[in-house]
Each structure stands twice: as C-alpha cells, then as structure tokens.
Amino acid sequence: QVQLVESGVGVVQPGGSLRLSCVASGFTFNSYYMSGLRQAPGMGPEWISVIDSRGSFTHYADSAKGRFTISRDNAINTVYLQMDNLKPEDTALYYCAMRRARDFVLDATRYDHWGQGTQATVSS
Numbered sequence: 001q002v003q004l005v006e007s008g009v010g011v012v013q014p015g016g017s018l019r020l021s022c023v024a025s026g027f028t029f030n031s032y033y034m035s036g037l038r039q040a041p042g043m044g045p046e047w048i049s050v051i052d053s054r055g056s057f058t059h060y061a062d063s064a065k066g067r068f069t070i071s072r073d074n075a076i077n078t079v080y081l082q083m084d085n086l087k088p089e090d091t092a093l094y095y096c097a098m099r100r101a102r103d104f105v106l107d108a109t110r111y112d113h114w115g116q117g118t119q120a121t122v123s124s
Contacts, residue, residue: 002026004096004115011121012086018120020081022096030054030074033104035111036064036081038092038120045108046092049081053102061106063089086122093117 008021020036036049048061049070058070069082079096095118097111105111 002098002113004098004113006094006096006115006118009094009118009120011123013124014087014122016086016122017082017084018086019083020094020096020118020120022079022081022115024077024079024096024098027098029077032098032102034070034072034079035097035099035104036068036070036079037095037097037108037111037114038090039095039108039117040089040092043092045095047104047106047108050104051079059104083120086120088122090120090122092120094120 003025006022009018012018031053033052037045039045048064051058051070051072055072067085072079095114097114100112
C-alpha cells in the first residue's frame with residue numbers, strides 16, 4: 001500500500017532553515033506529482049508546494065514562494081522540501097502528499113494519501 005514517511009524537521013530560530021525529506025513506497029513514484037502540505041495549530045490544512053513527476057515543474061503558495069524549495073530524487077523515491085528564512089508563522093506539522101489522479105490541487109483536503117507528518121517549530 002502507499003506509504004509516505006517524513007523526517008528531518010525540528011526546532012529552529014526565526015531566519016533559520018530546515019529540510020523535510022519524504023520517502024515514498026507502494027506506488028510508481030516517478031509517475032506522480034508530489035505536494036507539500038502543512039497544518040498549523042488550530043488551523044485547517046494548507047497546500048504549500050508541488051513538484052511534477054519529473055521534477056521539471058514546481059509551484060508554491062504565496063506563503064512559501066521565495067523561501068521554500070521542493071525537489072525530488074526519483075532514483076530513491078524521495079521528495080525534499082527545503083525551508084529557508086523561516087518565520088514563527090511557519091510553525092506547523094508538515095506532510096508530503098499525493099493524489100491517485102496523478103495531479104495536484106490547491107485544496108489540501110482533497111489529497112488521498114498523506115504521510116504521518118513531522119513538526120517544524122520556529123521560535124526564538
């Protein structure tokens with residue numbers, strides 16, 4: 001079955017950087033768009049980024065644009081989210097996610113498969 005396992009995020013001061021890794025299994029990874037989602041405390045889930053199956057197209061929410069970079073390595077079924085110049089409002093649970101339709105949407109609630117999430121905390 002589909003498995004998405006995130007790792008690599010933790011605690012950082014404002015202005016710092018973190019990198020999320022997500023290892024995928026159970027599906028043909030190089031055929032699917034992969035998205036990054038997050039959920040802040042008390043808030044609904046938010047779509048923040050996407051990368052196409054080959055890694056040639058990326059797109060970001062305004063909240064992530066210019067600060068976050070999504071990439072992938074299809075040889076090892078892994079997607080990465082590099083987060084720079086972090087702000088306290090970036091504090092959230094971060095997820096990688098995919099849709100069975102092999103596409104992406106901006107509505108985070110419409111994703112079929114999510115990882116377990118990994119916490120990023122930005123605090124001084």
